[in-house]
Amino acid sequence: MQVMELTGPRVLVPGQRPQPVISADDEVLVRMTTVGVCGSDVHYYSAGRIGSQVVDFPFIVGHEGAGQVVATGTAVEHVSPGDAVAIEPAMCCGHCDQCRIGRMNTCRNLRFLGCPGQAEGCLAEYLVMPASSCIPLPSGVDAEQAALSEPLAISLYALRRAALSPQTTVGIFGYGPIGMGVHLMMTAHGCCAPWISEPLAERRRLAQGQGAAGVHPPEQIEAAVPAAVPELLDVAFECCGEQEALDQALRLLKPGGTLMLIGIPPTLDNWSMPVDLMRHREITVRNVRRQCGCVEDTLHLIAAGRIDTEAMISHRLPFAATAQAFDMVADYRDGVMKAMVEVSNGT
Ligand SMILES: [Zn+2]
Numbered sequence: 001m002q003v004m005e006l007t008g009p010r011v012l013v014p015g016q017r018p019q020p021v022i023s024a025d026d027e028v029l030v031r032m033t034t035v036g037v038c039g040s041d042v043h044y045y046s047a048g049r050i051g052s053q054v055v056d057f058p059f060i061v062g063h064e065g066a067g068q069v070v071a072t073g074t075a076v077e078h079v080s081p082g083d084a085v086a087i088e089p090a091m092c093c094g095h096c097d098q099c100r101i102g103r104m105n106t107c108r109n110l111r112f113l114g115c116p117g118q119a120e121g122c123l124a125e126y127l128v129m130p131a132s133s134c135i136p137l138p139s140g141v142d143a144e145q146a147a148l149s150e151p152l153a154i155s156l157y158a159l160r161r162a163a164l165s166p167q168t169t170v171g172i173f174g175y176g177p178i179g180m181g182v183h184l185m186m187t188a189h190g191c192c193a194p195w196i197s198e199p200l201a202e203r204r205r206l207a208q209g210q211g212a213a214g215v216h217p218p219e220q221i222e223a224a225v226p227a228a229v230p231e232l233l234d235v236a237f238e239c240c241g242e243q244e245a246l247d248q249a250l251r252l253l254k255p256g257g258t259l260m261l262i263g264i265p266p267t268l269d270n271w272s273m274p275v276d277l278m279r280h281r282e283i284t285v286r287n288v289r290r291q292c293g294c295v296e297d298t299l300h301l302i303a304a305g306r307i308d309t310e311a312m313i314s315h316r317l318p319f320a321a322t323a324q325a326f327d328m329v330a331d332y333r334d335g336v337m338k339a340m341v342e343v344s345n346g347t
């Protein structure tokens with residue numbers, strides 16, 4: 001089968017691999033239809049690593065996928081050949097202490113698609129996954145929306161961890177797909193319009209189109225928020241992994257406020273945080289590790305028409321142009337928000 005593999009930093013080329021086969025009775029063979037390009041894939045592409053996770057070339061990335069079931073193991077009941085499915089890229093062990101208390105996202109033995117040392121990704125024609133990672137689509141959800149449910153589920157999980165009420169005042173720092181996803185999920189749940197800080201003009205325009213309280217570049221956000229909300233914000237979502245954004249988010253939080261950390265700092269080993277401010281304002285910090293149990297709910301929100309997925313998809317490229325999609329995302333070119341790669345058309 002054809003795959004797209006990383007063979008070195010910023011080298012993503014077509015390759016051939018043996019087609020994977022079902023080797024356990026709870027496995028499913030899927031033909032990939034659509035794969036979304038994620039910022040984390042692009043970190044592996046550009047830098048060959050994210051923190052301690054280092055790529056051993058050649059390597060296949062990609063974890064935001066949707067496909068069509070081709071064959072199933074004998075114990076698989078909830079999907080059949082021909083079904084369209086969203087791929088849940090996290091494969092947890094189901095028996096460690098974390099899995100037993102429902103924290104599958106911090107499973108001790110987690111394998112995640114496209115993560116070095118764990119599993120290769122889904123930028124391939126075929127993929128074998130455990131049945132639990134194949135989520136049937138509610139009617140009306142297409143393959144692109146199914147692939148998009150992975151990053152959107154992270155935003156939904158972040159929203160749940162932040163425990164927002166309809167009155168909660170919110171700032172979103174960084175308006176990439178995750179920051180935009182938080183915004184879309186807030187809208188879907190009837191939350192207040194958020195304040196948004198984003199350096200790129202085209203992303204600020206997108207944010208404005210989704211109904212924000214205010215959208216500003218980072219150099220203006222620290223004047224704009226206090227002018228309109230003197231008490232400052234209840235919750236800040238850091239969605240870009242930049243120290244400067246974290247600093248700003250903290251300065252704009254009110255006493256008792258909560259900082260949500262979702263962004264992946266590609267180069268930092270340590271965040272720095274101002275001790276005085278953190279103590280005096282008694283700030284709560286919550287990390288968001290991908291998501292846990294939010295894919296189905298995300299798919300249902302999409303099926304109900306409550307998430308503007310079309311607004312997030314900025315580019316659609318054929319499989320052969322995967323490298324172009326990665327370059328675009330790596331360089332923030334052409335106003336890219338979410339680029340989708342069509343692996344096959346499902347026929
Ligand atoms: Zn992702």
Ligand SMILES: [Zn+2]
Pocket residue numbers: 092093094095096097098099100107108109110
């Ligand atoms: Zn586990």
